[in-house]
Amino acid sequence: MKKLINDPEQVVADALRGIESAHGDRLRVSYEPMMIVRADAPVAGKVGLVSGGGSGHEPLHGGFVGPGMLDAACPGEIFTSPTPDQMYEATKAVDGGAGVVHIVKNYTGDVLNFEMAADLARADGIEVETILTNDDVAVEDSLYTAGRRGVGVTVLVEKIAGAAAAAGKSLHDVAEIGRQVNAHGRSMGMALTPCITPASGQPSFELEDDEVEIGIGIHGEPGRFKEKITPGRVASQIAERLLQPIIEDLPFNSGDRVLALVNGMGGTPLIELYIVYAEVARIAAEHGLTIERNLVGNYITSLEMQGCSITLLKLDDELSHYWDAPVNTPGLRWGA
């Protein structure tokens, strides 16, 4: 295993030092407990937005802290949810008197740790609402699983709910807009290669040279099944394999306006992501979907894994308006 790290035990803290050095003019970094907070937080009268989760998905979540998006992010260890003391301190740090929204990806650890933090904050008299993201169609949504995982749509929720909070919407309204984004978004991902966590030093699953893993999560978990690739049309095969279940699940219907996110898992070059995007645009057009907004790049990653995920979000005028609103974060910036 070769990685650009120093001490494997200090990866998260060492990366935070880099974020502080690079963006200290805009962000405040705390190490005990670990959190990244907008330099001007709390913003009086504005609903605060806190997210967090295991590290290894950068730029999610710390790269999305700033005006128009998150007020604070709590990084856990690699692929491990943060602890309640982090979210509790972050919640207090960003409460401008209008309440705080927690944006939580649906993983058992994240849900349990955020629940404990929300209990602590409420005991202090801070109003907390939670938006749970669970957009991964690779996972069966039944009583017999922990429910669908939160993946690509989380980026869109953080942007759109962040814009609603910046526009002065109430705690209730910000949470509802975020939930609406989650309800209208679906995602699915795949891997060409596994990833290696610094602590384990081992690949998280095995793949033959001519195999891909379909329906992966973002923590190196194996997917739903392995599939042989078809030389000469790998990108179109993958785009179809991921988009079909997404389109059928919501369902997305002919005439729908959508936002399309083609997201890299960390180790796939942008040139390949654009090849996938071309296929997504073709398939969307075949289904009568109009891609009105798009995002192509590495936004919710899985360390150095090669592969991609696709997210579609059904748009309306309100969601498009908040998507276009100014945002100024290390990972996403326009109009500001």
Next chain:
Amino acid sequence: MTIDRDRTLRWMELFAESMAAHRQELVALDTAIGDGDHGTNMNRGMQKVREKLEAAASEQTDPSAVLKTVAMTLISTVGGAAGPLYGTLFLELGKGLAGQSEIDLPTYAAAWRKAAEGVQARAKAEPNDKTMLDALLPAVVALEQAPDLNTALRASTEAAEQGMLATTPLVARKGRASYLGERSAGHQDPGATSTFYLFQSAEQALTS
């Protein structure tokens, strides 16, 4: 035969050693059906517990105080699902033993029952969901049914081990392993495994 402060401290010492010794095993089990961090997280948490119990030795006046320190330390250092779940377990166990410096078997077993109920409520899981409960619940029953403390400690380790081994054929219905569906069968649950080590270290430390 009772459990006192020093034996409780010894228990936590042995559990910390066990988590260090079995870190790679737990990582391997969790890599197969989860995200591979259980061994690392439990080891990090228990080494912090060891430091904390040493640094604040004078505050650990009775078994309940020791277990509350363990709970708060795990909640703030472990993360994942294991942090809140083991945190809840030790918090409830500590509550059940509060105010007593010498713990007898009925008190010990009753506190474990409360702890198991607390974990079950937090996890929203049922038996056979392939979680730590599958080792925990049979071990608690064994404590409740034993005639004396030494027998109870032995029986609870055996029951936890049986429960742990019985998770292998199960299809996971909670936690990250549940995303694998049928593919989660054929692997032993990492959470049930760390719970077995907790009972094993209890037997080693608390048997007189």
